[in-house]
Amino acid sequence: MHELPVTENILEIALRHADKANARHVKTIYLVIGQLASIVDDSVQFYWDIVAKDTIAEGAILNFKRLPATLQCQVCSLRFSPDQDDFSCPDCNSSNIKVVSGDEFYLEAIDIE
Amino acid sequence: MTQRISVVENILNANDQLAEQNRLLLNRNGVFSLNFMASPGAGKTSLVERTIIGLQNQFRLAVVDGDIATSLDADRAAAAGATAIQINTGGECHLDAVMLHNALGKLHLDVLDLLIVENVGNLVCPASFQLGTHKSILIASVPEGDDKPYKYPGMYRGVEALVINKIDLLPYVTFDMDYFQKGVEMLNPGVVTFPLSCRTGEGLDHWLAWVKEQVTYAKF
Numbered sequence: 001m002h003e004l005p006v007t008e009n010i011l012e013i014a015l016r017h018a019d020k021a022n023a024r025h026v027k028t029i030y031l032v033i034g035q036l037a038s039i040v041d042d043s044v045q046f047y048w049d050i051v052a053k054d055t056i057a058e059g060a061i062l063n064f065k066r067l068p069a070t071l072q073c074q075v076c077s078l079r080f081s082p083d084q085d086d087f088s089c090p091d092c093n094s095s096n097i098k099v100v101s102g103d104e105f106y107l108e109a110i111d112i113e
Numbered sequence: 114m115t116q117r118i119s120v121v122e123n124i125l126n127a128n129d130q131l132a133e134q135n136r137l138l139l140n141r142n143g144v145f146s147l148n149f150m151a152s153p154g155a156g157k158t159s160l161v162e163r164t165i166i167g168l169q170n171q172f173r174l175a176v177v178d179g180d181i182a183t184s185l186d187a188d189r190a191a192a193a194g195a196t197a198i199q200i201n202t203g204g205e206c207h208l209d210a211v212m213l214h215n216a217l218g219k220l221h222l223d224v225l226d227l228l229i230v231e232n233v234g235n236l237v238c239p240a241s242f243q244l245g246t247h248k249s250i251l252i253a254s255v256p257e258g259d260d261k262p263y264k265y266p267g268m269y270r271g272v273e274a275l276v277i278n279k280i281d282l283l284p285y286v287t288f289d290m291d292y293f294q295k296g297v298e299m300l301n302p303g304v305v306t307f308p309l310s311c312r313t314g315e316g317l318d319h320w321l322a323w324v325k326e327q328v329t330y331a332k333f
Binding site for chain 2: 110
């Protein structure tokens with residue numbers, strides 16, 4: 001459900017940067033989403049087609065780059081990327097884990113004309 | 114000709130900046146604030162009521178209640194003795210910093226010590242939207258099942274305290290406390306945990322003592 005306001009934010013950021021660069025069209029939007037950020041690509045794409053209509057970003061392609069999460073074991077210090085469900089250390093099996101990265105959710109770049 | 118422009122801007126930046134303003138506003142007025150998050154039916158409002166009743170002789174309290182519709186929760190908080198503001202999100206699945214900012218404008222913050230924000234019942238989205246509150250509390254409950262940390266990791270990772278409500282139902286439902294706590298430990302090692310029952314009152318004293326300590330020693 002909250003992908004609608006999120007998509008509106010993406011449009012606002014893209015249009016602001018496009019405007020600064022005197023763009024006529026926004027062709028592509030590059031988004032970076034960490035494995036642990038609860039954002040659904042398909043849902044953003046769905047809302048995008050609605051919110052970007054009649055703007056210079058209408059029809060822009062959304063490019064989603066997914067970053068794997070990085071965790072660090074607090075017992076043996078191993079850094080690893082977890083499987084979907086199992087966050088325990090693949091080496092020593094400890095479940096004492098710190099999340100190093102994986103929450104990213106940002107607009108990296110835009111292609112304009 | 115196509116040209117690439119580097120942006121690198123956090124998509125929730127606008128929300129996060131307003132959350133920071135909320136935090137500063139609360140700090141300036143010396144109001145300590147908690148954000149209660151949980152699935153629908155876990156007992157957020159019951160814990161709000163119990164917290165009001167347990168601490169209203171010591172602190173000046175207010176509650177901001179987020180729901181998609183109705184003022185049922187704010188009515189319960191008001192009946193328990195606190196100033197209560199209802200936010201109806203009209204379908205939105207979480208509170209965000211804008212909604213809290215508007216609600217803060219309706220409160221006399223200068224005469225408050227503790228503000229409890231009761232988020233919309235949802236185990237996914239509220240974790241992604243900062244409000245500017247000082248501590249986030251997750252209220253789990255026994256009938257939800259012991260697999261919730263595994264299924265909703267984002268929520269369990271981002272909180273400073275965990276309440277396990279409805280422990281009076283442990284004899285009647287399948288809930289493996291060790292399995293549940295192993296999941297919690299994996300996501301949020303060492304998080305302070307309060308098993309309690311809002312219905313019987315068991316375990317509430319530990320929770321109230323913790324909140325009291327947080328409010329008393331809050332550094333703004």
